[in-house]
Amino acid sequence: MAKRIDVSGLHVYYGDFKAVEDVSMTIEPRAVTAFIGSSGCGKSTFLRALNRMHEVAPNARVEGKVMLDDQDIYAPDVDPVAVRREIGMVFQRPNPFPTMSIYDNVIAGAKLNNQRLGRTEADDIVERSLHGANLWEEVKDRLSKPGAGLSGGQQQRLCIARAIAVEPAVLLMDEPCSALDPISTLAIEDLIAKLKENYTICIVTHNMQQAARVSDQTAFFNLAGTGKPGRLIEMDETNKIFTKPDKKETENYITGRFG
Amino acid sequence: MTTTDSSATPQTPKGKRRIGDVVFANTASGSGILILAILAGVAAFLIIQSVDSLGANTANFFTTTGWDANTREAPAFGVAALAFGTVLAAAIALLIATPIAVGIALFIAYYAPRKLASVLGYIVDLLAAIPSVVYGLWGIGYLVHQLTPFYQWLSTSFGWIPLFAGPVSSTGRTMMSAGIVLAVMILPIITAISRDVFLQVPQxxxxxxxxxxxxxxxxxxxxxxxxxxxxxxxxxMLGLGRALGETMAVAMILSPALVISPHLLQSGNQTIAAHIALQYPEATGYGVSALIAAGLVLFAITLVVNMGARYIVARRKEFTE
Incomplete structure (x- = not known):
């Protein structure tokens, strides 16, 4: 299930603009890897390049290599649609489909893979995914109600349930708690700790305490300067990054003495 | 500074009435009331003017197909055929135009390269600027001739469906032709609105x-x-509203007959709007009043269609943010 991601020499461009420069890293399976860094440092772009979501923007392209176990996700014969079925994503703002019920939201992705999904099979997937997202107890009596009627934190867990219903190998989370209150944030963090038993998880966060709490590995990104591309400064065990980082830049950032 | 006077004269805080605000508020509410007044005025006009002929009518207005109204003695007329034709023409137009319009809108919004998309959007908007009399000319002068062979084929292949039963009108001035021209006319509005909504779908x-x-x-x-x-x-629904009320193009294309006929490829049928336009110049006796009664029916149909549309749109409210 969980797979390792191996990135080597990855550059990401939007048209002529180079957003991310020369990133190489290994993202371990069954672990949480946090990407930290100031706004605009390319960490979200890098995250989106891992499942080719950045291609939604016109003229986006990459150089370099991203391997999912032994499969090159940028190989010419690889369909980005297939990549995204392997590598799911959770976004900054909870985005359940507004016209769908809770049930339909969860099953939406699974239906794409299997058009002739039986009713009992679908019920199983919905229950399993909602359990997996720690949401089942809260919504089991109102599965046919609109997903948009849930609270923000519940919506975000609904989105996680929707993502894991497809049974991906990797879950990418782009600041999943930044629109949530502290209680909901705690619920998501607990969930991340549980999910890492089965998935490879990458999380972008602005909250350094969160990175310290949930992640095993931390990668620090920074800009070389205004208008310059973002670069990976340092990546290591989370403990080490937050106690004795190798680079001065990292230390400045995590201690709040930035720049 | 702020406490010097307040103890002497305790007052509830009152907004100062600024002249600009007052003028604007009155203009805005005046405009709103004007709309209601116009609508009520039109309805009142239609009702008052039609009472005359409806009282004298010797036939059932809603079930009669004939139109014998240009007399002072015992007029006998009904709106059945006209109402049927009106709804039929609009329905054909809607059935043809909606899928095409949604397709064009999706293409513009999500498939076309950005430059092509803006050019295409512009061209579709231009379609809306063509006057309906020009559509009528195009329909009768060109389109019907091109369509007749197609109608022949349709009738030969699918004649067993009553809609397409022969004999096919040799002039092509049929309900089907009117419906197709109406479809072209309502295409821009449906396309433009669908495209705008598709572009608003949140990323x-x-x-x-x-x-x-x-x-x-x-x-x-x-x-x-x-x-x-x-x-x-x-x-x-906006397109449907336009198709229901469209007069000139239908009046020019359709070879009218006051019958209720489901055969789209034969000549016959007529719409309320075109009937009013064609009959009005030579209306005598109860004629004018009867035409106004027909207009009242058209008004009512349009009102019902719009209310139905609002109901459909509102029903799914719970599921939209």
């Missing part, structure tokens, strides 16, 4: 679908069409 919803491994078409089905549903219906 978050589209990315949600894509991140689940949806193809572009699946993304459209999951995120764009459900979100745009109300907009498509709204656009279609």
């Amino acid at each position: 978050a919803h589209r990315e949600a679908a894509l991140s689940l491994g949806a193809t572009r078409w699946e993304m459209i089905r999951m995120a764009v069409l459900p979100f745009g549903r109300a907009g498509i219906i709204g656009g279609a």
